[in-house]
Amino acid sequence: MFFAMNRFKIAIGHEEAFEAIWKGRDSSLSEMPGFQSFHLLRGDTNAEEGFTLFASHSIWASRDDFIAWTKSENFRQAHKNAAADKGIYLGPPKFEGFSVVEGA
Template identity: 30%
Template sequence: MITVANRIFVHPEYHSQFEARFQDRAGLVDGMQGFIANQVLRPTAEGDPFIVLTFWRSREDFEAWTRSDAFRQGHARSGSLPKEAFSGPNRLEVHEVVQVTGEVKGE
């Protein structure tokens, strides 16, 4: 299993709009082969990024998602924030999961 963390730096005045993008998302990733879960993490300290965290069965499954029509459709649909909403470039990180304990459930 892998995680993909997309660290996205958003100016505080755009936080609610950014969160709304994910609440209204197309959800196309949910049906992709190898997709496990998606979490959107809100920063608690000023200047820290949002983290969009996805869990995948394998790196190959994630890469297939990034090459898919569903990926292009989902990202084209979510381009509603102006360029000035972002305080810096996003950063993508991929990690292999080496241990899991417990279970995280959302609201």
């Protein structure tokens, strides 16, 4: 099992726009072999630094399944408009990938 996460720092005041982008996109994740689940998580707001933390979190049967997703036409289509919304991001997303060591 493989967990893929991206952390996003979203400028304060743009949280709803960021959520709408994710809710409105057609990712076709469910069509991908090995895909198990997806969540968009909203974290705390850091007023001092001017952002709200978000994380996208997907679970895959294997790292190879995730890599196949990132190389697919479905991935390109799901991310084709990402550059248009750069004003809401404070820097690029930070990717973190994890393989399960132990689980229940």
